[in-house]
Amino acid sequence: xxxxxxxxxxxxxxxxxxxxxxxxxxxxxxxxxxxxxxxxxxxxxxxxxxxxxxxxxxxxxxxxxxxxxxxxxxxxxxxxxxxxxxxxxxxxxxxxxxxxxxxxxxxxxxxxxxxxxxxxxxxxxxxxxxxxxxxxxxxxxxxxxxxxxxxxxxxxxxxxxxxxxxxxxxxxxxxxxxxxxxxxxxxxxxxxxxxxxxxxxxxxxxxxxxxxxxxxxxxxxxxxxxxxxxxxxxxxxxxxxxxxxxxxxxxxxxxxxxxxxxxxxxxxxxxxxxxxxxxxxxxxxxxxxxxxxxxxxxxxxxxxxxxxxxxxxxxxxxxxxxxxxxxxxxxxxxxxxxxxxxxxxxxxxxxxxxxxxxxxxxxxxxxxxxxxxxxxxxxxxxxxxxxxxxxxxxxxxxxxxxxxxxxxxxxxxxxxxxxxxx
RNA sequence: GGAGAGUUGGCCGAGUAGGUUGAAGGCGCUCGCCUGCUAAGCGAGUAUACGGGCAAAACCUGUAUCGAGGGUUCGAAUCCCUCACUCUCCGCCA
Numbered sequence: 001x002x003x004x005x006x007x008x009x010x011x012x013x014x015x016x017x018x019x020x021x022x023x024x025x026x027x028x029x030x031x032x033x034x035x036x037x038x039x040x041x042x043x044x045x046x047x048x049x050x051x052x053x054x055x056x057x058x059x060x061x062x063x064x065x066x067x068x069x070x071x072x073x074x075x076x077x078x079x080x081x082x083x084x085x086x087x088x089x090x091x092x093x094x095x096x097x098x099x100x101x102x103x104x105x106x107x108x109x110x111x112x113x114x115x116x117x118x119x120x121x122x123x124x125x126x127x128x129x130x131x132x133x134x135x136x137x138x139x140x141x142x143x144x145x146x147x148x149x150x151x152x153x154x155x156x157x158x159x160x161x162x163x164x165x166x167x168x169x170x171x172x173x174x175x176x177x178x179x180x181x182x183x184x185x186x187x188x189x190x191x192x193x194x195x196x197x198x199x200x201x202x203x204x205x206x207x208x209x210x211x212x213x214x215x216x217x218x219x220x221x222x223x224x225x226x227x228x229x230x231x232x233x234x235x236x237x238x239x240x241x242x243x244x245x246x247x248x249x250x251x252x253x254x255x256x257x258x259x260x261x262x263x264x265x266x267x268x269x270x271x272x273x274x275x276x277x278x279x280x281x282x283x284x285x286x287x288x289x290x291x292x293x294x295x296x297x298x299x300x301x302x303x304x305x306x307x308x309x310x311x312x313x314x315x316x317x318x319x320x321x322x323x324x325x326x327x328x329x330x331x332x333x334x335x336x337x338x339x340x341x342x343x344x345x346x347x348x349x350x351x352x353x354x355x356x357x358x359x360x361x362x363x364x365x366x367x368x369x370x371x372x373x374x375x376x377x378x379x380x381x382x383x384x385x386x387x388x389x390x391x392x393x394x395x396x397x398x399x400x401x402x403x404x405x406x407x408x409x410x411x412x413x414x415x416x417x418x419x420x421x422x
Numbered sequence: 423g424g425a426g427a428g429u430u431g432g433c434c435g436a437g438u439a440g441g442u443u444g445a446a447g448g449c450g451c452u453c454g455c456c457u458g459c460u461a462a463g464c465g466a467g468u469a470u471a472c473g474g475g476c477a478a479a480a481c482c483u484g485u486a487u488c489g490a491g492g493g494u495u496c497g498a499a500u501c502c503c504u505c506a507c508u509c510u511c512c513g514c515c516a
Contacts, residue, residue, distance in 0.1 A: 004472095037473095038473065042485095045485045046485090058441085059497070060441085060442080063441080072495095072496045079495085079496070243432075245432090
């Protein structure tokens with residue numbers, strides 16, 4: 001959420017942002033509502049002031065044994081009008097809030113201007129695409145042949161976009177989770193969190209999934225709880241409505257969680273394999289820092305996610321998202337894309353973003369600065385990494401001509417010393 | 423699921439025959455004094471949000487906030503209702 005005062009003071013800039021993100025909404029209504037609100041507020045506050053003053057006087061006079069029916073009558077009327085005015089203000093504020101909650105973040109100045117994913121720019125590449133001496137096969141084929149992935153039974157037991165991992169496949173999934181968590185806690189200084197996989201509505205609003213993207217979410221029937229689409233949601237909201245000690249910043253958390261996504265707008269895309277499931281595992285990195293540190297922290301966090309790919313020996317590229325492709329809450333995002341032979345292309349495996357104070361304002365996450373003033377923190381997060389897509393990348397990039405899979409060196413301690421899945 | 427207790431400021435904790443209590447007291451923290459050092463001691467200060475004034479900051483001023491929302495009342499932390507959460511006991515359960 002943007003600062004109301006900022007929008008008030010920079011309507012043209014905000015309007016431009018909306019336009020650049022393809023949102024056709026005129027801020028004129030908003031500005032008018034805001035003016036209305038302030039006028040009404042000023043008005044009612046004066047009335048309340050009078051009520052306070054007179055009520056106090058009534059108390060004093062009554063104590064002195066005097067009866068003041070005319071004053072009481074006047075206050076009765078005044079209170080009635082106050083109640084009406086308060087109602088009006090509440091309505092106006094509700095509408096303002098609705099609009100404000102649907103306005104996306106402002107991209108950082110370093111973000112390239114562009115229309116869609118085609119305008120994203122590659123920042124760097126790492127590793128080289130393997131030269132197979134045979135025709136590489138997609139991971140779903142290899143996985144099914146080795147009996148470590150079972151999509152068919154996933155469909156039978158639950159439905160489309162669900163999958164069973166089996167035997168060494170399940171082991172590989174678990175190994176990756178442990179490997180990533182160990183790396184981030186041991187080498188990168190993150191404190192591990194194991195969060196709830198369901199959150200309430202307020203938390204979803206805090207990180208920006210709601211109210212705008214309700215159709216992407218699974219809601220638990222009969223409750224106000226939602227399945228989390230990423231650990232970002234519970235972990236960022238961990239400090240919601242708190243004022244943190246500035247000396248403790250930056251705070252770095254990593255968290256494993258299952259992630260649940262409805263994939264409402266993705267019908268027909270990535271229908272095969274592990275790439276786009278309704279449920280997948282992910283290790284997430286989350287940071288809370290002071291405003292001045294955020295962009296340094298973004299580079300660091302991105303580097304931490306890259307480190308996972310490097311240690312696994314997977315070729316990837318780093319892409320900076322252009323204004324048109326940027327997520328709703330983000331001010332700047334780097335996507336890490338891993339080389340996937342079955343796609344003959346790089347495919348997103350991590351998304352690392354700085355949200356500035358956008359989420360912090362929604363969730364109420366502040367810290368006390370060195371002047372003793374409460375100030376919004378800046379929040380960041382990134383996948384470190386998406387587990388399912390990592391499994392896919394390992395299967396495809398480490399496959400042998402005979403259909404077996406070499407296990408990357410760093411994972412072997414987590415796989416009972418095994419060096420191959422066959 | 424049944425029965426009961428609770429939810430006050432950064433923390434602890436007062437505060438019910440409704441009235442000047444944003445809220446006693448303590449702790450913590452900040453600044454100053456004092457002091458070989460440290461500790462102790464002394465003094466002052468120490469919430470947030472949203473308005474108004476100011477070009478703006480400082481500052482001044484108003485309103486709101488004692489879990490959330492509603493009600494009663496001239497006036498509510500204090501009374502009533504609903505909800506959420508926490509705790510205890512019972513039941514159930516991994």
